[in-house]
Amino acid sequence: MNRRKIYEGKAKILYEGPEPGTIIQYFKDDATAFNAEKKGTINGKGVINNRISEHVFTRLSQIGIPTHFVRRLNMREQLVKQVEIVPIEVIVRNVAAGSLTKRLGVEEGTTLPHTLLEYCYKDDALGDPLIAEEHIACFNWATQDEMQDIAAMAIRINDFMSGMFAAIGIRLIDFKLEFGRLFDGDFSRIILADEISPDGCRLWDMETNEKLDKDRFRRDLGGEEEAYQEVARRLGLLPEESDADVLDMEHHRAKKGK
Ligand code: TMP
Numbered sequence: 359m360n361r362r363k364i365y366e367g368k369a370k371i372l373y374e375g376p377e378p379g380t381i382i383q384y385f386k387d388d389a390t391a392f393n394a395e396k397k398g399t400i401n402g403k404g405v406i407n408n409r410i411s412e413h414v415f416t417r418l419s420q421i422g423i424p425t426h427f428v429r430r431l432n433m434r435e436q437l438v439k440q441v442e443i444v445p446i447e448v449i450v451r452n453v454a455a456g457s458l459t460k461r462l463g464v465e466e467g468t469t470l471p472h473t474l475l476e477y478c479y480k481d482d483a484l485g486d487p488l489i490a491e492e493h494i495a496c497f498n499w500a501t502q503d504e505m506q507d508i509a510a511m512a513i514r515i516n517d518f519m520s521g522m523f524a525a526i527g528i529r530l531i532d533f534k535l536e537f538g539r540l541f542d543g544d545f546s547r548i549i550l551a552d553e554i555s556p557d558g559c560r561l562w563d564m565e566t567n568e569k570l571d572k573d574r575f576r577r578d579l580g581g582e583e584e585a586y587q588e589v590a591r592r593l594g595l596l597p598e599e600s601d602a603d604v605l606d607m608e609h610h611r612a613k614k615g616k
C-alpha cells in the first residue's frame with residue numbers, strides 16, 4: 359500500500375493515517391531486549407499485542423483515561439491519534455523484578471510496600487537511563503502540570519489493570535507507559551499513547567508464578583508464543599476463530615521457513 363512510513367521502532371511501524379492528525383500503528387513480531395542487544399521474533403506477537411492493546415485501551419477509556427486509541431483496523435494495525443510523545447518512559451512497579459532487583463539488590467518477587475513510579479529518559483543511544491523528576495524539570499522534557507497528570511493517570515491505570523488481571527488469575531508485577539501531547543491549537547493535553555501488551559508488562563500466573571510476558575524471551579525461558587496467547591485467551595480475546603486460524607497459518611508458514 360502506498361502510504362508514508364513515519365517511523366520504524368523495535369516492535370512497531372508508524373504510518374501516516376488516512377486523515378490529518380491520525381497515525382496507523384503496525385505491530386511486528388520482532389522482539390528485542392536489553393536495548394536491542396538481543397533480537398528475535400515471537401510468532402504471532404504482533405497480532406496478539408494489537409488485540410490486547412486494543413482491549414486494554416478501550417477499557418481504560420471507559421474509566422475516563424484519555425488515550426490515543428481510535429480503532430483497530432485489521433489483524434496487525436490500529437488507528438491512533440497523532441501525538442507528540444513525551445520523551446519519558448513511565449515504569450509502574452507493584453512487585454520487585456527486572457532492573458529494580460539488579461539496581462538495588464531486592465529479591466525478585468518481593469511485594470513493594472506501595473506502588474513505585476520510576477521515570478526513564480527515552481533515548482536508545484543512552485539506553486533509556488533512569489532519571490529523577492528533577493531532570494525532567496531541569497531539561498524541560500515535561501512541565502510540572504504534565505507530570506502531575508502523568509503520575510495521576512499512571513496510578514489509576516495501575517489500579518484498574520491490577521484488578522483486570524487479578525480477575526483472570528494474573529499478578530501485574532510492573533509495566534511501562536508512554537504518554538503524548540494531543541494538540542488543540544496552542545493548547546495540549548496529556549493522553550496515554552504507545553501500547554499496553556505483554557511486551558511492556560510483567561505478568562505472573564497467580565498460582566504458579568509462571569511468567570506470561572516478554573521475560574520468557576529476555577531470559578530464554580521458551581514458550582513465549584504460548585504465554586502471549588494465554589494472556590489473550592484469559593482476557594477473552596482468543597480463540598476467536600479468525601485470530602486462531604491466522605495465528606496457526608502464520609505459525610505454519612514461519613515453521614516452513616517462509
Ligand atoms: P525493567 O525492570 O527492565 O526496568 O522493566 C520494567 C518494566 O518496563 C517491564 O515490565 C518491562 C517494561 N519495559 C519496557 O516496556 N521497555 C523497556 O525498554 C524497558 C527497559 C522496560
Ligand code: ASP
Nearest residue numbers: 368390391392393394395
Ligand atoms: N524493548 C527494550 C529493548 O529492546 C527493552 C526490553 O523490553 O527489555 O531493548
